[in-house]
Amino acid sequence: MKVKSLLPDVVRKTTTDIDHPFYSLQREMNNLFDNFFRGFSVAPRGFAAGIGEFTPSIDVKENDKEYLIKAELPGVEEKDIDVTVTSDSVTIKGEKKEEKEDKDKNYYYMERSYGSFSRVIPLDAEIESGKAEARFKNGILDIKIPKNQKAKEKGTKVSIKTS
């Protein structure tokens, strides 16, 4: 589970202007903590993650109607990506395959990573899993999922009477 934010929700909800220096600082701090915990494999999925294993970076954006999820998956084939949607989470699974055409390779730099990955993205609002759309282009996976409008309206407004 991610250490989502160090600041209370009240502040986080207003981050529409992400260019503001304060929010970029906040994001840097959040990234620092997220990566710290990922780095030490505190997260359960970290048990399987060895050194140099591939983990995609993910951005999640939302508005009233939908969620927009972007994941960086350079060099992954679309057939190797598996996106599963439940009513409140999205799972991106896949494998980044290492090319194995030449056997006698002498490496000078090895900064890229390979391997299989699986990330579960929990979402706050209920989503319409049937209407999710996913596109993959130039190594970036784009997922669009509408929020369930009915679930939002479930709460009934109670009128208050003055006596």
Place this chain on the structure above:
Amino acid sequence: MSDKDLQKSENTAVTEKIRNVKTFIPRVDIYETGEALFLIADMPGIDEKTVDVELEKNILKISGRVENGKVKDYSLVFSEYEVGDYERTFTLSDEIDREKIKATVKQGVLRLELPKAEKVKPKKIAINAA
């Protein structure tokens, strides 16, 4: 896994930038076979039109431009990466046959094939029985 492995590292270049976006250093693999050197760079978001490979004297520069993926009227739930350009330079040795460099882009990965010049290719010398 350190955070360096997971995140794109930002290039704090000395040259002044025209575009108001961040520049990242793409992560690369470089390996050598008997015939050629291969350079593979992860640059998510680029395609064959937005990537540039320049060779000047012995400096090879790869750069990629990514259009700002900013979407209006959305608020950020969480963010692990930032959108920006890519740039990295390498110094080539004279052993590379400059005329035959090939570049391909697939799914955000740039792949360069730098064939070795004839003179440095390993040769096997046939031995004749006298």
